[in-house]
Amino acid sequence: MNEPIRIKSAIESPLGLLAELTHVCPLGCPYCSNPLELDARASELDTAAWLRIFSQAAELGVLQVHLSGGEPAARRDLTEIVAHCARLSLYTNLITSGIGLSEAGVARLSEARLDHVQLSIQDCEEESADRIAGYKGAFAKKLQVARWVVATGIPLTINAVIHRANVQRATGMVQMAIELGARRVEIAHTQYYGWGLKNRAQLMPSREEADAAWSEVEALRAKVEGKIVVDHVAPDYHARTPKPCMGGWGRRTLNISPTGKALPCHAAESVPGLEFWNAREHSLAEIWEKSPAFNAFRGTEWMREPCRSCEWREVDFGGCRCQALALLGDARATDPACHLSPRHAMMADIARRDSAPLGAAAYAYRRMEKMR
C-alpha cells in the first residue's frame, strides 16, 4: 500500500471536490488566492443545491470533500452539509480560519462526524499574526479553536502560508502546531494568485530568506517524525521545476465556486476564453466529462514545446496554466517556473524586484466590495 492512486484513462472519476461554500471571510489575508472579484452572499448556492452537489459527487466517485471558502463557518448550514456528506460516507475536510466557530459549534460538527479540520495561522507571534490577517484578536481566537478541535478528537492540521513578514519563523510555526496538538502541519510558501498576485511586492521574501526557511523546516521534519507530519510547499519563484497542476487539469479534483461555477482549479476563472458550466444547470458527471473548461487542458494534447516532447509531461502536466497566463499572458505556454521554459529567468527577476525593501507600501487586504 502507500501507492498513490494511479489514474488510467484521462476521464476517470475525480478523487476530490473543493467546495468554496462562500467568499465571505472576516479576515483579510493579503495572500488569499481567491479572485479579486468575490462572489456576493446573495448570489451563493442555497443549502438544497449544495446537498445535491455532494450527492452527485459521491455518485461520481469523489472520496474526499474539502469545505472551504472564504470562511465556511460563515454559512449557517455548515453542520447540515457535514452531516449530509457523512451519510454519503464522503471524507470531510473543513478548511477554516477558525473565526466564527464557537465551542458548541465545534461540538456540533464533531457530532455530525466531521473527519478533519485544517486551521490556518498567520504567524506564531500574536502581533504579527493579527496584522497579517488584518483582524485584531484573530491569533487568540485560533488558539482557542485549535484546543476545542483537539478536545473532540478530530485530527487537526495547522496551515501556515509563508511570506516576507513571517519567513524567519517557519520552524516556529511547526513548533506551535506541535504544541497545539496537531497531527499534521502545512508550511506553504505563498502561491501568487488572486489577492496574492496583487500583493506580490509586499509578500515576496528574498531568495536567501526563502532558502533558509526551506532548509530549516526540512531539518526539523526528520526530528519531529512520529509527532507531526510536515507537508512543505516550495516557493515557486525560486524553483527549478513547476508544481504539477492539481495532479493534472481535470484529472483528480474539481472546484465549485460559491455561485455554483465548476472550475478545474481555484484560479481557473482568470484564464480568458474558458467556458465554465454551472452546477445549478448541469450534473457534476456531465461537467466532469463534457464541459469545455475541464477538457481545455486535459491530458497532454494541448501542449506546445518544450512540454510536448518532454519526459516530464505526464508528471507535472506542464505546470500551472494560471501562472503561465498571469506571467506570460498565454495559458498554453510552459509554466515559467520550469527551468526548461525559455522565459524561466523572469521568475528570478520578478522575485528579486519584488523582494526589494519596502517603502511605505501597505497590503491590499482581501475585502469584499460592499455593492457589486
Place this chain on the structure above:
Amino acid sequence: MSAGEEISGEARPRLPRGVRLKFDEARGGTVLLAPERVVRADAVAVAILERCDGTRTLNKLVEELCEVYKGDAKRIEADVRALLADLAAKRMLDL
C-alpha cells in the same frame, strides 16, 4: 512513538478518528482515507487495518493473521510491523 523505536507486542494499534477504510466503488478496491491522503490498501493491508481497533494487542493481531493466511509467522509479523510503523510515522495510526 518516535521514529526507529520498536513497537511493543502489547501495544493496541488503533486507527484514529479521521483515518478510515472505505470501499472505492468507482475505481474498485479499498482505500485508506486520511487528512489530505488517499492510499490504496491491498487485501493484506485491509486485513491488518480492520483489526486495528484498539482492542487487540499487536501479538494477538499477528496470531489472528497467521490463522487466516497460514503463512510463516515471522514474515507475517515483519509485514505487520512494517506497515504499522510506517503509518504511525505518518500519524495515521495510534499505538
